[in-house]
Amino acid sequence: MTDDARWLDETEARAWLGYRRMFLLLNREVARDLAQECGLSEADYDVLSNLSGAPGDSIRLTKLAAHLKWSKSRLSHQLTRMQQRGLISREEHPSDARGAVIVLTEEGRRTIEEAAPNHVASVRRNFIDLLTPQQLAAFGDIAWSVVERLNEAAAPQKTS
Protein backbone atom coordinates (compact mmCIF):
# COMPACT_ATOMS: atom_id res chain seq x y z
CA MET A 1 0.00 0.00 0.00
CA THR A 2 2.54 2.56 1.12
CA ASP A 3 5.09 1.22 -1.30
CA ASP A 4 2.82 1.55 -4.27
CA ALA A 5 2.13 5.13 -3.37
CA ARG A 6 5.75 6.04 -4.03
CA TRP A 7 5.57 4.78 -7.57
CA LEU A 8 2.08 5.61 -8.69
CA ASP A 9 0.74 9.12 -8.65
CA GLU A 10 -2.13 9.99 -6.39
CA THR A 11 -4.90 9.25 -8.86
CA GLU A 12 -3.33 5.99 -9.95
CA ALA A 13 -2.75 4.78 -6.42
CA ARG A 14 -6.27 5.74 -5.42
CA ALA A 15 -7.69 3.76 -8.31
CA TRP A 16 -5.55 0.68 -7.68
CA LEU A 17 -5.91 0.57 -3.93
CA GLY A 18 -9.59 1.32 -4.27
CA TYR A 19 -9.93 -1.60 -6.62
CA ARG A 20 -8.13 -3.92 -4.25
CA ARG A 21 -10.09 -2.83 -1.24
CA MET A 22 -13.44 -2.82 -2.99
CA PHE A 23 -12.92 -6.26 -4.35
CA LEU A 24 -11.82 -7.58 -0.97
CA LEU A 25 -14.92 -6.29 0.81
CA LEU A 26 -17.43 -6.80 -1.96
CA ASN A 27 -16.48 -10.38 -2.69
CA ARG A 28 -16.55 -11.19 0.98
CA GLU A 29 -20.05 -9.80 1.44
CA VAL A 30 -21.54 -11.36 -1.63
CA ALA A 31 -19.91 -14.71 -0.98
CA ARG A 32 -21.08 -14.71 2.61
CA ASP A 33 -24.66 -13.90 1.61
CA LEU A 34 -24.68 -16.63 -0.98
CA ALA A 35 -23.23 -19.18 1.41
CA GLN A 36 -25.56 -18.40 4.28
CA GLU A 37 -28.76 -17.94 2.33
CA CYS A 38 -28.32 -20.60 -0.30
CA GLY A 39 -25.44 -22.82 0.74
CA LEU A 40 -23.61 -21.99 -2.47
CA SER A 41 -20.25 -20.49 -3.34
CA GLU A 42 -19.90 -17.90 -6.06
CA ALA A 43 -18.28 -20.58 -8.18
CA ASP A 44 -21.26 -22.86 -7.66
CA TYR A 45 -23.60 -20.06 -8.62
CA ASP A 46 -21.72 -19.22 -11.79
CA VAL A 47 -21.73 -22.82 -12.94
CA LEU A 48 -25.38 -23.42 -12.16
CA SER A 49 -26.36 -20.14 -13.71
CA ASN A 50 -24.60 -20.92 -16.94
CA LEU A 51 -25.98 -24.43 -17.05
CA SER A 52 -29.54 -23.32 -16.49
CA GLY A 53 -29.31 -21.00 -19.47
CA ALA A 54 -27.94 -23.64 -21.80
CA PRO A 55 -30.09 -25.69 -24.18
CA GLY A 56 -30.99 -29.00 -22.57
CA ASP A 57 -29.51 -27.78 -19.30
CA SER A 58 -26.23 -29.26 -20.45
CA ILE A 59 -22.98 -28.13 -21.93
CA ARG A 60 -19.58 -29.41 -22.86
CA LEU A 61 -16.86 -28.91 -20.24
CA THR A 62 -14.46 -27.00 -22.46
CA LYS A 63 -17.20 -24.75 -23.71
CA LEU A 64 -18.32 -23.97 -20.21
CA ALA A 65 -14.76 -23.29 -19.14
CA ALA A 66 -14.30 -20.88 -22.04
CA HIS A 67 -17.54 -19.15 -21.24
CA LEU A 68 -16.61 -18.68 -17.62
CA LYS A 69 -12.98 -17.90 -18.49
CA TRP A 70 -11.90 -20.64 -16.10
CA SER A 71 -9.20 -23.20 -16.62
CA LYS A 72 -10.44 -26.68 -17.47
CA SER A 73 -8.69 -27.94 -14.38
CA ARG A 74 -10.50 -25.53 -12.12
CA LEU A 75 -13.81 -26.40 -13.66
CA SER A 76 -13.16 -30.11 -13.38
CA HIS A 77 -12.40 -29.82 -9.67
CA GLN A 78 -15.44 -27.65 -9.17
CA LEU A 79 -17.65 -30.10 -11.02
CA THR A 80 -16.35 -32.98 -8.93
CA ARG A 81 -17.43 -31.18 -5.78
CA MET A 82 -20.78 -30.20 -7.25
CA GLN A 83 -21.35 -33.71 -8.49
CA GLN A 84 -20.80 -35.07 -4.99
CA ARG A 85 -23.50 -32.74 -3.77
CA GLY A 86 -25.88 -33.80 -6.50
CA LEU A 87 -26.11 -30.45 -8.24
CA ILE A 88 -24.81 -31.63 -11.59
CA SER A 89 -23.94 -34.87 -13.29
CA ARG A 90 -21.41 -35.86 -15.93
CA GLU A 91 -22.53 -37.85 -18.91
CA GLU A 92 -20.80 -39.25 -21.95
CA HIS A 93 -20.81 -37.28 -25.13
CA PRO A 94 -22.65 -39.23 -27.84
CA SER A 95 -20.15 -38.63 -30.64
CA ASP A 96 -16.89 -37.75 -28.92
CA ALA A 97 -15.63 -40.40 -26.53
CA ARG A 98 -13.29 -37.93 -24.83
CA GLY A 99 -16.07 -35.57 -24.08
CA ALA A 100 -17.95 -35.10 -20.88
CA VAL A 101 -21.29 -33.39 -20.97
CA ILE A 102 -22.26 -31.53 -17.87
CA VAL A 103 -25.93 -31.77 -17.01
CA LEU A 104 -27.93 -29.81 -14.49
CA THR A 105 -29.81 -32.16 -12.17
CA GLU A 106 -33.30 -31.53 -10.84
CA GLU A 107 -31.80 -30.58 -7.53
CA GLY A 108 -29.41 -28.25 -9.28
CA ARG A 109 -32.28 -26.55 -11.05
CA ARG A 110 -34.24 -26.16 -7.86
CA THR A 111 -31.18 -24.77 -6.12
CA ILE A 112 -30.34 -22.14 -8.70
CA GLU A 113 -33.92 -21.02 -9.07
CA GLU A 114 -34.20 -20.56 -5.36
CA ALA A 115 -30.82 -18.85 -5.09
CA ALA A 116 -31.13 -16.39 -7.93
CA PRO A 117 -33.48 -13.84 -6.30
CA ASN A 118 -31.44 -13.84 -3.10
CA HIS A 119 -28.25 -13.38 -4.98
CA VAL A 120 -29.56 -10.53 -7.07
CA ALA A 121 -30.80 -8.86 -3.92
CA SER A 122 -27.37 -9.27 -2.38
CA VAL A 123 -25.69 -7.77 -5.42
CA ARG A 124 -28.07 -4.83 -5.27
CA ARG A 125 -27.50 -4.33 -1.56
CA ASN A 126 -23.72 -4.53 -1.74
CA PHE A 127 -23.02 -2.87 -5.04
CA ILE A 128 -25.73 -1.64 -7.36
CA ASP A 129 -27.63 0.40 -4.80
CA LEU A 130 -24.47 2.07 -3.55
CA LEU A 131 -23.90 3.82 -6.86
CA THR A 132 -25.77 6.23 -9.08
CA PRO A 133 -26.90 5.16 -12.56
CA GLN A 134 -24.19 7.40 -13.99
CA GLN A 135 -21.55 5.74 -11.85
CA LEU A 136 -22.81 2.31 -12.84
CA ALA A 137 -22.64 3.18 -16.50
CA ALA A 138 -19.13 4.58 -16.12
CA PHE A 139 -18.05 1.56 -14.13
CA GLY A 140 -19.35 -0.82 -16.78
CA ASP A 141 -17.48 1.02 -19.51
CA ILE A 142 -14.26 1.01 -17.55
CA ALA A 143 -14.45 -2.62 -16.46
CA TRP A 144 -15.22 -3.96 -19.91
CA SER A 145 -12.51 -1.86 -21.49
CA VAL A 146 -10.00 -3.40 -19.08
CA VAL A 147 -11.40 -6.84 -19.83
CA GLU A 148 -11.07 -6.34 -23.57
CA ARG A 149 -7.48 -5.20 -23.30
CA LEU A 150 -6.58 -8.11 -21.06
CA ASN A 151 -8.26 -10.55 -23.42
CA GLU A 152 -6.35 -9.16 -26.37
CA ALA A 153 -3.10 -9.52 -24.50
CA ALA A 154 -3.88 -13.04 -23.36
CA ALA A 155 -5.15 -14.44 -26.65
CA PRO A 156 -4.14 -12.29 -29.62
CA GLN A 157 -4.73 -15.08 -32.13
CA LYS A 158 -8.22 -16.48 -31.56
CA THR A 159 -11.04 -14.82 -33.40
CA SER A 160 -14.05 -16.96 -32.45
Place this chain on the structure above:
Amino acid sequence: MTDDARWLDETEARAWLGYRRMFLLLNREVARDLAQECGLSEADYDVLSNLSGAPGDSIRLTKLAAHLKWSKSRLSHQLTRMQQRGLISREEHPSDARGAVIVLTEEGRRTIEEAAPNHVASVRRNFIDLLTPQQLAAFGDIAWSVVERLNEAAAPQKTS
Protein backbone atom coordinates in the same frame (compact mmCIF):
# COMPACT_ATOMS: atom_id res chain seq x y z
CA MET B 1 -24.70 -14.54 -15.86
CA THR B 2 -27.86 -15.08 -17.81
CA ASP B 3 -29.84 -15.34 -14.62
CA ASP B 4 -28.60 -12.03 -13.34
CA ALA B 5 -29.53 -10.41 -16.59
CA ARG B 6 -33.18 -11.14 -16.01
CA TRP B 7 -33.20 -9.24 -12.76
CA LEU B 8 -30.82 -6.38 -13.35
CA ASP B 9 -31.30 -3.87 -16.09
CA GLU B 10 -28.78 -3.61 -18.86
CA THR B 11 -26.56 -1.02 -17.23
CA GLU B 12 -26.61 -2.79 -13.89
CA ALA B 13 -25.82 -6.16 -15.36
CA ARG B 14 -23.05 -4.69 -17.46
CA ALA B 15 -21.50 -3.13 -14.39
CA TRP B 16 -21.78 -6.24 -12.24
CA LEU B 17 -20.62 -8.73 -14.84
CA GLY B 18 -17.87 -6.36 -15.89
CA TYR B 19 -16.72 -6.19 -12.32
CA ARG B 20 -16.69 -9.95 -11.97
CA ARG B 21 -14.88 -10.52 -15.22
CA MET B 22 -12.37 -7.76 -14.70
CA PHE B 23 -11.51 -8.97 -11.27
CA LEU B 24 -11.13 -12.54 -12.50
CA LEU B 25 -8.70 -11.60 -15.26
CA LEU B 26 -6.87 -8.79 -13.52
CA ASN B 27 -6.17 -10.71 -10.34
CA ARG B 28 -4.98 -13.65 -12.34
CA GLU B 29 -2.51 -11.57 -14.34
CA VAL B 30 -1.14 -9.60 -11.45
CA ALA B 31 -0.85 -12.65 -9.23
CA ARG B 32 0.91 -14.58 -11.95
CA ASP B 33 3.39 -11.78 -12.55
CA LEU B 34 4.14 -11.48 -8.88
CA ALA B 35 4.58 -15.21 -8.47
CA GLN B 36 6.82 -15.66 -11.49
CA GLU B 37 8.95 -12.55 -11.10
CA CYS B 38 9.25 -12.41 -7.34
CA GLY B 39 8.03 -15.70 -5.92
CA LEU B 40 5.40 -13.87 -3.91
CA SER B 41 1.63 -14.03 -3.68
CA GLU B 42 -0.45 -10.89 -3.50
CA ALA B 43 -1.05 -11.67 0.14
CA ASP B 44 2.70 -11.88 0.75
CA TYR B 45 3.18 -8.57 -0.98
CA ASP B 46 0.49 -6.82 1.01
CA VAL B 47 1.91 -8.00 4.31
CA LEU B 48 5.49 -7.14 3.44
CA SER B 49 4.47 -3.81 2.05
CA ASN B 50 2.63 -2.85 5.20
CA LEU B 51 5.42 -4.05 7.42
CA SER B 52 8.07 -2.14 5.56
CA GLY B 53 6.15 1.07 6.06
CA ALA B 54 5.69 0.57 9.79
CA PRO B 55 7.96 2.11 12.44
CA GLY B 56 10.65 -0.39 13.40
CA ASP B 57 9.52 -2.67 10.58
CA SER B 58 7.15 -4.24 13.09
CA ILE B 59 3.50 -4.17 13.98
CA ARG B 60 0.98 -5.86 16.22
CA LEU B 61 -1.00 -8.66 14.57
CA THR B 62 -4.43 -7.25 15.30
CA LYS B 63 -3.41 -3.82 14.06
CA LEU B 64 -2.05 -5.27 10.85
CA ALA B 65 -5.19 -7.32 10.36
CA ALA B 66 -7.32 -4.21 10.80
CA HIS B 67 -5.18 -2.27 8.39
CA LEU B 68 -5.40 -4.94 5.74
CA LYS B 69 -9.06 -5.61 6.55
CA TRP B 70 -8.19 -9.27 6.99
CA SER B 71 -9.45 -11.63 9.66
CA LYS B 72 -6.96 -12.45 12.39
CA SER B 73 -7.21 -16.06 11.39
CA ARG B 74 -6.28 -15.39 7.81
CA LEU B 75 -3.37 -13.24 8.86
CA SER B 76 -2.15 -15.81 11.34
CA HIS B 77 -2.13 -18.54 8.71
CA GLN B 78 -0.40 -16.24 6.26
CA LEU B 79 2.24 -15.27 8.82
CA THR B 80 2.91 -18.92 9.62
CA ARG B 81 3.69 -19.57 5.99
CA MET B 82 5.79 -16.43 5.64
CA GLN B 83 7.66 -17.24 8.82
CA GLN B 84 8.57 -20.65 7.45
CA ARG B 85 10.06 -18.93 4.43
CA GLY B 86 11.98 -16.51 6.61
CA LEU B 87 10.25 -13.36 5.44
CA ILE B 88 8.97 -12.31 8.84
CA SER B 89 9.35 -13.35 12.45
CA ARG B 90 7.08 -13.28 15.46
CA GLU B 91 8.33 -11.80 18.72
CA GLU B 92 6.80 -11.35 22.12
CA HIS B 93 5.16 -8.11 23.00
CA PRO B 94 7.07 -6.43 25.87
CA SER B 95 4.03 -5.45 27.95
CA ASP B 96 1.26 -7.77 26.78
CA ALA B 97 2.04 -11.43 27.11
CA ARG B 98 -0.80 -12.33 24.77
CA GLY B 99 0.56 -10.18 22.04
CA ALA B 100 2.67 -11.15 19.09
CA VAL B 101 4.70 -8.56 17.30
CA ILE B 102 5.35 -9.17 13.65
CA VAL B 103 8.79 -8.16 12.49
CA LEU B 104 10.16 -7.85 8.98
CA THR B 105 13.36 -9.85 8.61
CA GLU B 106 16.34 -8.76 6.58
CA GLU B 107 15.34 -11.21 3.92
CA GLY B 108 11.81 -9.87 3.98
CA ARG B 109 13.09 -6.35 3.46
CA ARG B 110 15.30 -7.42 0.59
CA THR B 111 12.41 -9.31 -0.98
CA ILE B 112 9.90 -6.49 -0.85
CA GLU B 113 12.38 -3.91 -2.10
CA GLU B 114 13.19 -6.12 -5.03
CA ALA B 115 9.56 -6.94 -5.72
CA ALA B 116 8.08 -3.48 -5.55
CA PRO B 117 9.25 -2.12 -8.92
CA ASN B 118 8.20 -5.29 -10.70
CA HIS B 119 4.83 -5.23 -9.07
CA VAL B 120 4.21 -1.60 -9.88
CA ALA B 121 5.15 -2.29 -13.47
CA SER B 122 2.73 -5.20 -13.54
CA VAL B 123 -0.06 -3.06 -12.14
CA ARG B 124 0.65 -0.43 -14.78
CA ARG B 125 0.71 -2.97 -17.56
CA ASN B 126 -2.47 -4.74 -16.53
CA PHE B 127 -4.56 -1.88 -15.25
CA ILE B 128 -3.26 1.69 -15.07
CA ASP B 129 -2.05 1.92 -18.65
CA LEU B 130 -5.28 0.49 -20.01
CA LEU B 131 -7.29 3.48 -18.83
CA THR B 132 -7.26 7.21 -19.36
CA PRO B 133 -6.52 9.55 -16.45
CA GLN B 134 -10.19 10.51 -16.45
CA GLN B 135 -11.23 6.90 -16.22
CA LEU B 136 -8.75 6.28 -13.42
CA ALA B 137 -10.08 9.21 -11.45
CA ALA B 138 -13.65 8.10 -11.96
CA PHE B 139 -12.77 4.55 -11.02
CA GLY B 140 -11.10 5.66 -7.81
CA ASP B 141 -14.13 7.70 -6.81
CA ILE B 142 -16.48 4.84 -7.49
CA ALA B 143 -14.39 2.19 -5.77
CA TRP B 144 -13.85 4.19 -2.61
CA SER B 145 -17.47 5.17 -2.42
CA VAL B 146 -18.40 1.48 -2.49
CA VAL B 147 -15.76 0.76 0.13
CA GLU B 148 -17.06 3.47 2.44
CA ARG B 149 -20.62 2.24 2.19
CA LEU B 150 -19.57 -1.33 2.85
CA ASN B 151 -17.50 -0.25 5.83
CA GLU B 152 -20.41 1.66 7.30
CA ALA B 153 -22.65 -1.34 6.91
CA ALA B 154 -20.11 -3.71 8.43
CA ALA B 155 -19.04 -1.59 11.43
CA PRO B 156 -21.50 1.19 12.23
CA GLN B 157 -20.24 1.55 15.80
CA LYS B 158 -16.47 2.00 15.74
CA THR B 159 -15.16 5.52 15.36
CA SER B 160 -11.39 5.06 15.65
Place this chain on the structure above:
DNA sequence: CCAGTGTAGTTGACACGTCACCATCTCCCC
Protein backbone atom coordinates in the same frame (compact mmCIF):
# COMPACT_ATOMS: atom_id res chain seq x y z
C1' DC C 1 -7.74 -11.73 45.18
C1' DC C 2 -10.74 -14.15 42.28
C1' DA C 3 -14.75 -14.72 39.05
C1' DG C 4 -16.42 -13.20 34.89
C1' DT C 5 -15.86 -11.08 30.59
C1' DG C 6 -13.33 -9.59 26.80
C1' DT C 7 -9.20 -9.64 23.80
C1' DA C 8 -4.94 -11.67 21.30
C1' DG C 9 -3.72 -15.04 18.70
C1' DT C 10 -3.63 -20.02 17.09
C1' DT C 11 -5.36 -24.24 15.16
C1' DG C 12 -7.93 -27.87 12.38
C1' DA C 13 -10.97 -28.98 8.95
C1' DC C 14 -12.52 -27.93 4.75
C1' DA C 15 -13.50 -25.49 0.20
C1' DC C 16 -11.17 -23.33 -3.44
C1' DG C 17 -7.65 -22.31 -7.47
C1' DT C 18 -3.25 -23.22 -9.78
C1' DC C 19 0.29 -25.77 -11.70
C1' DA C 20 2.24 -29.70 -13.69
C1' DC C 21 1.40 -33.86 -15.45
C1' DC C 22 -1.19 -37.63 -17.38
C1' DA C 23 -4.43 -40.80 -20.14
C1' DT C 24 -7.40 -40.86 -23.77
C1' DC C 25 -9.32 -39.79 -27.94
C1' DT C 26 -9.85 -37.18 -32.64
C1' DC C 27 -8.28 -35.39 -36.78
C1' DC C 28 -5.51 -34.85 -40.61
C1' DC C 29 -2.15 -35.93 -43.84
C1' DC C 30 0.89 -38.94 -45.91
Place this chain on the structure above:
DNA sequence: GGGGAGATGGTGACGTGTCAACTACACTGG
Protein backbone atom coordinates in the same frame (compact mmCIF):
# COMPACT_ATOMS: atom_id res chain seq x y z
C1' DG D 1 -4.93 -46.82 -42.41
C1' DG D 2 -1.05 -45.51 -39.47
C1' DG D 3 1.24 -41.95 -36.94
C1' DG D 4 1.81 -37.67 -34.93
C1' DA D 5 -0.25 -33.29 -33.40
C1' DG D 6 -3.60 -31.32 -30.86
C1' DA D 7 -7.75 -31.45 -28.09
C1' DT D 8 -10.57 -33.33 -24.04
C1' DG D 9 -10.77 -34.03 -19.48
C1' DG D 10 -8.97 -35.69 -14.94
C1' DT D 11 -5.63 -35.98 -10.84
C1' DG D 12 -2.36 -34.90 -7.01
C1' DA D 13 0.09 -31.68 -4.55
C1' DC D 14 0.24 -27.41 -2.74
C1' DG D 15 -0.85 -22.59 -1.17
C1' DT D 16 -4.68 -19.95 0.20
C1' DG D 17 -9.12 -18.20 2.84
C1' DT D 18 -13.05 -19.21 6.03
C1' DC D 19 -15.39 -20.79 9.90
C1' DA D 20 -15.62 -22.50 14.41
C1' DA D 21 -13.49 -23.76 18.35
C1' DC D 22 -9.86 -23.16 21.47
C1' DT D 23 -5.85 -21.40 24.70
C1' DA D 24 -3.93 -17.92 27.18
C1' DC D 25 -3.75 -13.68 29.02
C1' DA D 26 -5.77 -8.88 30.59
C1' DC D 27 -9.04 -6.16 32.85
C1' DT D 28 -12.79 -4.96 35.94
C1' DG D 29 -15.97 -5.23 39.84
C1' DG D 30 -16.98 -7.38 43.99
